[in-house]
Amino acid sequence: MMEPIKRIKGTDDILPPESATWQYVADTIRRVMSLYNYREIITPIFEYTELFARSIGASTDIVSKEMYTFLDMGERSLTLRPEGTASVVRAYVEHSLSVKFPIAKLYYIGPMFRQEKPQKGRKRQFNQFGIEILGTDSPYADVEGIILNLRVLKELGITDTHLMINSIGDPNCRQGYRRALKEYLQPRLEKLCSDCQLRYHNNPLRVFDCKKQSCQAQLEDAPVMSDYLCDDCRKHFDKVLHILDKLDIEFSINERLVRGLDYYTKTVYEITSTALGSQNSLSGGGRYDILVEELGGKPTPAFGFAAGIERIIMAMEQSEGYETPKPQLDYFIALTNDEILTTAMEFAERLRDKGNSVNIDFRGKSLKSQMKQADKLGAKRVVIIGDDEFSKGVYLLRDMETGEQTEIPLSIIPNTDK
RNA sequence: GUGGGUGUAGCUCAGUUGGUUAGAGCACUAGGUUGUGGCCCUGGGGGCCGUGGGUUCGAGUCCCAUCACCCACCCCA
Numbered sequence: 001m002m003e004p005i006k007r008i009k010g011t012d013d014i015l016p017p018e019s020a021t022w023q024y025v026a027d028t029i030r031r032v033m034s035l036y037n038y039r040e041i042i043t044p045i046f047e048y049t050e051l052f053a054r055s056i057g058a059s060t061d062i063v064s065k066e067m068y069t070f071l072d073m074g075e076r077s078l079t080l081r082p083e084g085t086a087s088v089v090r091a092y093v094e095h096s097l098s099v100k101f102p103i104a105k106l107y108y109i110g111p112m113f114r115q116e117k118p119q120k121g122r123k124r125q126f127n128q129f130g131i132e133i134l135g136t137d138s139p140y141a142d143v144e145g146i147i148l149n150l151r152v153l154k155e156l157g158i159t160d161t162h163l164m165i166n167s168i169g170d171p172n173c174r175q176g177y178r179r180a181l182k183e184y185l186q187p188r189l190e191k192l193c194s195d196c197q198l199r200y201h202n203n204p205l206r207v208f209d210c211k212k213q214s215c216q217a218q219l220e221d222a223p224v225m226s227d228y229l230c231d232d233c234r235k236h237f238d239k240v241l242h243i244l245d246k247l248d249i250e251f252s253i254n255e256r257l258v259r260g261l262d263y264y265t266k267t268v269y270e271i272t273s274t275a276l277g278s279q280n281s282l283s284g285g286g287r288y289d290i291l292v293e294e295l296g297g298k299p300t301p302a303f304g305f306a307a308g309i310e311r312i313i314m315a316m317e318q319s320e321g322y323e324t325p326k327p328q329l330d331y332f333i334a335l336t337n338d339e340i341l342t343t344a345m346e347f348a349e350r351l352r353d354k355g356n357s358v359n360i361d362f363r364g365k366s367l368k369s370q371m372k373q374a375d376k377l378g379a380k381r382v383v384i385i386g387d388d389e390f391s392k393g394v395y396l397l398r399d400m401e402t403g404e405q406t407e408i409p410l411s412i413i414p415n416t417d418k
Numbered sequence: 419g420u421g422g423g424u425g426u427a428g429c430u431c432a433g434u435u436g437g438u439u440a441g442a443g444c445a446c447u448a449g450g451u452u453g454u455g456g457c458c459c460u461g462g463g464g465g466c467c468g469u470g471g472g473u474u475c476g477a478g479u480c481c482c483a484u485c486a487c488c489c490a491c492c493c494c495a
Contacts, residue, residue, distance in 0.1 A: 006486090061493050083495085112495080117419085119489060128495055195492075211491080260494060270495095281495055308495030336453065367453050375455035386453055400455070 010116075010124025012310075020325040021313060025156060029109060029129050032152045036144065038107040038131055043087035045111060049077040055086040055291055057262025059202050066114040080113035083261070085288070085304050086295075088132045093297035097134070103141075104134040109309075121279030121311050130285070130306035134292065137301035139239040142267045142287060145303050147249065149271065149283055152307070157322065158273065158315045161282065163250065165269040166257035167237035168205070169229050171290065177228035178204055188218045208256035224255045236266050259284065263291040267303070275318040276311055283307030330356035331414075332374035336386040338364055343410070344385055347395070350413050351383075374400065381414070 007013060014022055033040070049069050056063050068080040081087055088106055091097070097104050109129035116122060131148060133141045146163070153161055168174060181204050189197060192207070196215050199206045205225075207215065229237065244251055251269075259268050268286035276282070285305025292300035316322055331351055333344045341362065348358040359377055361370050367386070374382045384396040389407070397414055398405045408414070 009486090066493080114494080116493070117491095118487090119491095122494075126495070130495090209493085278490065279494070283495060285495095306495055311495060334454080366448090368449095368451085368455080369447090371455040373455085379455090382455080384454070388453080396454090398454075403455090405454085 008124070010118040012123060012125075017325060017327060020327075021316070022309075024325060025309060025313060025316075026109060026129075028155055029107075029152055032148065032155060033107045033131070035151075036105070036148050038105045038148070041088055041091060041106045041108050042110070043084075043091050043108065044081075045113075046078050046080050047087055047090065049079040051086050051090055051295070052079055052082060055089065055263055055295060056083065060260055060262055062114065062260065066116050068113050068115055082114045083112055084108045084110070084128055084130050084306055085132060085261075085263070085291070088304075089134070089292055089295050089297070089302070092132075092134055092300075093292060093295055098298065098300060101135070103136050105131070106134070107131045119279070120277045121308070121314060123310060127309040128306045129309060130283075130304055132302060132304040134300055134302040136303075137236075137287075137289060139236050139243060139267075141303045142240050143243045143247065143249075145285065145305055146244070146269060147247065149285070149305050149307065150249065153271070153282065153312070153315075156312060156316050157319050158275075158282075158312065159319060160274050160315075162252070162272050162274075163269060164254040164257050164272070165241070165244075165251050165267065166225070166254050167229060167233060167240075167266050168225060168258065168264060168268055168286075169233045170265050173228055173230040173233055174205075174225075177223065177225050180223045180228060181205065181207075184222050185218070191218050205258045206260070208258050209260075219256075226255060233266055240267055259286060263288040263294070265289045269305075271307075273311075273315045275315045279311065281308070282311050282315060327376075327378035328357065329359055329374075329377045329379040331358045331381050331383055332370070332377060332379035333358060333360045333383045333385065334367055334370040334374065335360075335384075335390075336367055337390070340385050340387075340390050343390065344383075347383065347385070347410065347413075354413065383414075385410075 030040070049067070052067065053063050058064065062082050067082050070078060072078050088108060092104060092106075107129065110127065111125050112128050113125050115124055118124060131145055133145060150161070150163070169177065182200065185192070185200055185204060185207065189200060192200065192215050193210065193212050196207045196210050196212075199210075208219065210216065226237075241253070257268055257270060259270075264286045266287040266289065268284075270284040271282045272280045273282050274280065283305055285303070287301070287303045289301040290299075292298070292302060331348070333348055335341065335344050341360075344360055348360055351358045359379070361373050365373075367384070371382065379400055381400060382398045384398060384405075386396075389395050393410050394407050395410055396405050397408055
């Protein structure tokens with residue numbers, strides 16, 4: 001026996017019937033996107049490594065240790081995308097989309113790759129969907145993104161969500177805050193864990209993300225970003241909060257919410273669910289007003305979010321009233337003799353011409369076994385063509401719900417309407 | 419990278435202080451109904467008990483190693 005080859009660690013095969021859930025989620029996402037008139041953008045799943053280093057930030061965990069990076073035959077460094085925004089912005093700049101779309105409202109959906117140790121809610125290949133609104137700095141854009149995000153979750157039946165929001169300012173006012181935070185932390189450096197001591201140097205804001213009690217204790221009286229926001233950032237944040245209030249959106253301000261990607265400015269937010277375990281973030285995003293410029297485009301303010309589809313499905317499965325999708329089939333064709341197969345195939349094609357889903361078992365099994373099959377496949381009706389019927393030029397149409405059976409000439413295709 | 423947990427049939431899991439041919443439910447399959455699904459009944463097929471080594475008269479069970487998966491830290495969606 002040959003040794004079977006197994007799937008790569010951290011990847012998943014999505015099998016029927018679970019794949020139907022996945023399709024349902026994708027359909028719902030696309031439907032909601034169209035409600036807000038967002039249009040799909042499909043970019044390659046690999047890019048030059050440089051793109052991610054420049055956008056996400058070379059010192060971030062994602063770029064410094066989680067990317068699948070390799071050299072192609074021309075010795076160019078390529079990377080499987082770890083997130084979606086960088087590619088969208090790259091395409092936006094590359095195709096000068098700002099000309100055609102003064103405000104570009106785009107969405108994407110597809111697989112992302114990060115080489116992390118897998119655990120609940122964290123795979124090495126996982127799927128995200130997300131949006132990008134490019135070309136406006138309006139706080140209304142932030143809110144539209146957030147409510148679109150919430151609507152997708154709501155329409156999927158996920159209710160136990162929590163929206164947290166914060167502003168991390170622009171590069172200028174954040175600089176002032178960084179300085180103040182470092183001043184505050186410096187005398188306490190000894191009491192922080194080794195990870196946080198590193199963060200102190202690389203990105204002191206991330207100390208807030210530390211889950212260690214001892215580190216959190218040191219942060220109790222730490223300065224908060226909101227005291228350091230410049231007028232423009234302050235106004236923007238207040239406006240976002242105000243609109244959310246007006247729209248009756250529940251949220252909480254989390255002064256310590258910091259994102260792990262370097263490109264964010266002003267608004268950042270995260271939606272969590274208690275159904276998930278340790279990796280409880282369903283989606284997150286924010287404003288990134290300097291990224292387009294950093295990727296070689298004209299200065300263009302923008303907002304976006306990304307959401308994890310596997311995590312969304314986990315949350316769905318745990319929400320009340322969730323049922324696994326049942327198999328659907330309009331017709332099953334059962335026959336008692338291989339000689340009838342050709343006729344049955346023709347008949348099936350004519351049913352399909354009318355838009356019916358049709359299945360035939362080619363194995364020559366007993367009628368009983370075929371009926372069982374039909375039942376298991378969720379067939380609404382079964383067309384039975386036995387030897388007797390075949391010689392008479394008729395078939396039996398059986399309604400699987402009621403058990404009623406009628407004899408009909410083979411020349412007549414059943415009506416599709418119920 | 420660091421912890422902890424789990425590996426027995428396709429799936430979910432039993433398996434007594436080590437003791438004959440390793441079990442159940444679901445799924446699959448054949449029949450009960452010689453041409454008809456769901457419910458019920460009866461039979462059948464399926465296991466290098468993760469892998470390698472050790473202890474023992476004897477190992478699914480004890481010991482060591484190894485691999486895989488899961489969960490947590492870390493990080494993020």
